[in-house]
Amino acid sequence: MDESLKSAVLTQQANESGPSLLLRGVRKTYGDVIAVDGLDLEVARGECFGLLGPNGAGKTTTIEICEGLTVPEAGSVELLGMNWHSSANELRQRIGIQLQETQFPDKLTVEETLCLFRSFYRHGLSVDESIKTAQLEEKRRSRVGGLSGGQKQRLAMACALVGNPELLFLDEPTTGLDPQARRHLWDLVDELKQAGRTIILTTHYMEEAERLCGRVAIMDHGKVIALGTPQQLIASVGAEHIVEIAVTGKDENAHGVLDSALLKAIPGIQSHRVDAGLHQFSVSELHTAVPRIFAALKEQGLHLSEFRTHSASLEDVFVGLTGRNLRDE
Amino acid sequence: MSKLVESSLFQLTAVRFRLLLREPEAIFWIFVFPILLAVGLGIAFRNRPADVLQVGATTTQLTQALASDKGLTAATMDETVGTHALATGNILLLAIQTSQGVAYKYDDTNPDARSARLLANRAIQIAAGRQEAVHAQDRLVHETGARYIDFVVPGLLGMNLMGSAMWGLGFSIVEARQKKLLKRMVASPMPRWQYLMSFLLSRLAMLVIEVVFFLGFAWLVFGVPFRGALWELGVLCVLTSLAFSALGLLVASRAKTMEAASGLMNLVMLPMWILSGVFFSASRFPAVVQPFVRALPLTAAIDAMRGNMLQGMSLAQLAVPLGILLAWFVVPFAVSLRIFRWK
Numbered sequence: 262m263d264e265s266l267k268s269a270v271l272t273q274q275a276n277e278s279g280p281s282l283l284l285r286g287v288r289k290t291y292g293d294v295i296a297v298d299g300l301d302l303e304v305a306r307g308e309c310f311g312l313l314g315p316n317g318a319g320k321t322t323t324i325e326i327c328e329g330l331t332v333p334e335a336g337s338v339e340l341l342g343m344n345w346h347s348s349a350n351e352l353r354q355r356i357g358i359q360l361q362e363t364q365f366p367d368k369l370t371v372e373e374t375l376c377l378f379r380s381f382y383r384h385g386l387s388v389d390e391s392i393k394t395a396q397l398e399e400k401r402r403s404r405v406g407g408l409s410g411g412q413k414q415r416l417a418m419a420c421a422l423v424g425n426p427e428l429l430f431l432d433e434p435t436t437g438l439d440p441q442a443r444r445h446l447w448d449l450v451d452e453l454k455q456a457g458r459t460i461i462l463t464t465h466y467m468e469e470a471e472r473l474c475g476r477v478a479i480m481d482h483g484k485v486i487a488l489g490t491p492q493q494l495i496a497s498v499g500a501e502h503i504v505e506i507a508v509t510g511k512d513e514n515a516h517g518v519l520d521s522a523l524l525k526a527i528p529g530i531q532s533h534r535v536d537a538g539l540h541q542f543s544v545s546e547l548h549t550a551v552p553r554i555f556a557a558l559k560e561q562g563l564h565l566s567e568f569r570t571h572s573a574s575l576e577d578v579f580v581g582l583t584g585r586n587l588r589d590e
Numbered sequence: 591m592s593k594l595v596e597s598s599l600f601q602l603t604a605v606r607f608r609l610l611l612r613e614p615e616a617i618f619w620i621f622v623f624p625i626l627l628a629v630g631l632g633i634a635f636r637n638r639p640a641d642v643l644q645v646g647a648t649t650t651q652l653t654q655a656l657a658s659d660k661g662l663t664a665a666t667m668d669e670t671v672g673t674h675a676l677a678t679g680n681i682l683l684l685a686i687q688t689s690q691g692v693a694y695k696y697d698d699t700n701p702d703a704r705s706a707r708l709l710a711n712r713a714i715q716i717a718a719g720r721q722e723a724v725h726a727q728d729r730l731v732h733e734t735g736a737r738y739i740d741f742v743v744p745g746l747l748g749m750n751l752m753g754s755a756m757w758g759l760g761f762s763i764v765e766a767r768q769k770k771l772l773k774r775m776v777a778s779p780m781p782r783w784q785y786l787m788s789f790l791l792s793r794l795a796m797l798v799i800e801v802v803f804f805l806g807f808a809w810l811v812f813g814v815p816f817r818g819a820l821w822e823l824g825v826l827c828v829l830t831s832l833a834f835s836a837l838g839l840l841v842a843s844r845a846k847t848m849e850a851a852s853g854l855m856n857l858v859m860l861p862m863w864i865l866s867g868v869f870f871s872a873s874r875f876p877a878v879v880q881p882f883v884r885a886l887p888l889t890a891a892i893d894a895m896r897g898n899m900l901q902g903m904s905l906a907q908l909a910v911p912l913g914i915l916l917a918w919f920v921v922p923f924a925v926s927l928r929i930f931r932w933k
Contacts, residue, residue: 328777329777330773330776330777330933350779353777353778353779354779358774358777358778360770360773360774360777361770362770363769363770363771363773363774364769364770364771365771366605366609366771368608368609368612368613369605369608369609373605373608376601377598377601377602377605378778379596380596380597380598380600380601380602381598381778381779381780382778382779383779420774424778424779
């Protein structure tokens with residue numbers, strides 16, 4: 262074995278033990294706006310990691326810094342044990358990228374587009390394999406301009422996969438897709454996870470993060486405000502159910518004034534907040550707490566005009582942390 | 591697939607070629623438009639056989655004298671009718687019998703009427719018995735190379751090379767940037783120089799088809815002369831195309847939208863359509879602006895092509911325009927590589 266090959270194998274081994282992605286104190290500003298504010302992240306091999314947050318939270322800037330498309334002002338970025346200063350070409354060979362809103366040329370066919378991208382990589386899947394993985398066999402000879410939104414997104418995935426990457430970045434892969442196309446793409450990501458690839462994806466759909474990601478970082482204003490498995494994060498809300506009620510006074514028109522202290526005293530109710538006249542309680546023992554809520558309202562002489570419950574989700578985690586909804590912006 | 595076909599430079603160039611050929615408008619502007627223009631101009635400015643001029647006379651005797659000249663057809667009419675015919679352009683000249691001799695009524699600002707005056711007077715004098723003092727004989731020539739079509743074909747060729755190179759490079763690059771495709775390509779391990787090189791390679795391949803097609807047409811249909819070496823004409827076309835590709839690249843190097851790019855493109859090309867002698871000689875512009883006009887790449891390209899095709903000049907004799915073209919290739923190319931915005 263010659264020396265260079267030996268050292269390549271050694272680095273390979275060293276790389277394999279470390280994390281896929283390591284960010285330390287990463288910072289990026291655009292004028293007065295701080296897009297990413299001292300971010301630390303670590304993603305292990307084989308993980309599917311989600312960056313969840315509203316538009317403008319800094320998800321895309323973060324992922325583009327990881328992809329080497331944006332240079333951070335401060336902090337260090339390490340992928341597969343390498344950094345963008347010294348190993349840019351090597352890194353580009355080993356990562357796969359799907360950007361938000363890339364438009365491939367309309368007048369090329371699916372196959373031609375993939376042949377082009379395949380030609381950039383030393384090793385990788387065959388064009389046939391990538392078409393098969395993205396389930397575009399029937400569209401192989403169709404022009405890109407004639408594909409549906411979901412098919413275009415799957416083509417973008419195929420282009421990201423054609424170099425057989427160890428690390429895959431997906432930036433809002435399902436934004437703008439209809440529910441069916443979205444589920445189709447989720448199945449594709451599931452397959453890639455099972456194949457053992459490390460995947461980092463951004464999304465502003467909480468159900469997408471819950472469905473796909475082993476771990477999630479919730480981002481807001483350029484910072485990670487919560488980090489953990491979806492289950493851990495949801496548990497941090499303090500209760501597994503959310504109850505939402507709206508009330509009116511005795512005569513139907515008067516606005517009801519709810520004494521929230523009385524309700525909060527009910528066992529099982531963890532927290533309370535008001536959003537546009539709607540009272541939200543996080544509740545752990547739904548079956549015992551709800552009758553007591555009804556009783557308390559009756560005591561105060563209030564009418565219930567709305568009543569809903571749902572299981573706590575990542576959305577509620579975000580609301581609990583920021584007081585805003587994910588899709589407010 | 592062979593190694594060549596799998597190489598990224600081949601794939602990038604093939605993609606450029608496919609995209610161009612699948613754009614019907616591009617095919618029209620590159621292949622059909624210059625030929626339509628050449629045909630139109632060829633018809634409008636064709637050299638007609640010498641016209642027979644219409645004249646009138648007030649007596650049959652005069653009419654007979656006039657009709658004896660091959661260059662004239664004459665009709666007899668009285669003065670009122672003749673004056674009306676003059677005013678409506680049916681005749682160019684009216685010969686009126688007067689007591690002293692003959693009077694010619696015509697418009698001396700009309701060159702054809704002045705010719706008619708000379709022919710009519712000669713015919714009448716000869717009929718009256720004038721003898722030529724010196725024997726004269728006509729030897730007619732119709733030289734190719736001196737016609738308007740011969741002049742305009744190299745001009746159209748230069749204009750076409752400018753348009754296809756600038757639009758071909760500038761528009762495609764800005765489109766790729768606007769559609770975030772450029773960003774996606776840069777995020778892949780594609781060597782960046784190959785991306786730009788693929789544009790030049792596909793341009794040169796298109797150039798061969800484009801030039802052979804257009805000049806072949808001009809040669810077959812109009813018999814336009816090729817007096818210089820054909821390979822030297824080829825060198826001129828390649829250099830012209832490279833110079834305008836570099837300009838197209840420069841225009842595209844920072845523009846973010848197609849609108850901005852079209853604006854810049856027209857700003858660069860419009861002055862050259864007018865100033866660079868496509869349709870008429872650039873030397874008609876005042877001496878003050880001549881240094882500027884001569885320094886334009888299209889002027890240099892067209893001058894060199896006319897020198898080669900019409901005068902059979904060698905590349906050595908065309909050193910000045912060649913140098914100007916080379917500078918227009920090197921400088922914009924170097925600048926655009928420095929300022930090119932990949933994202």
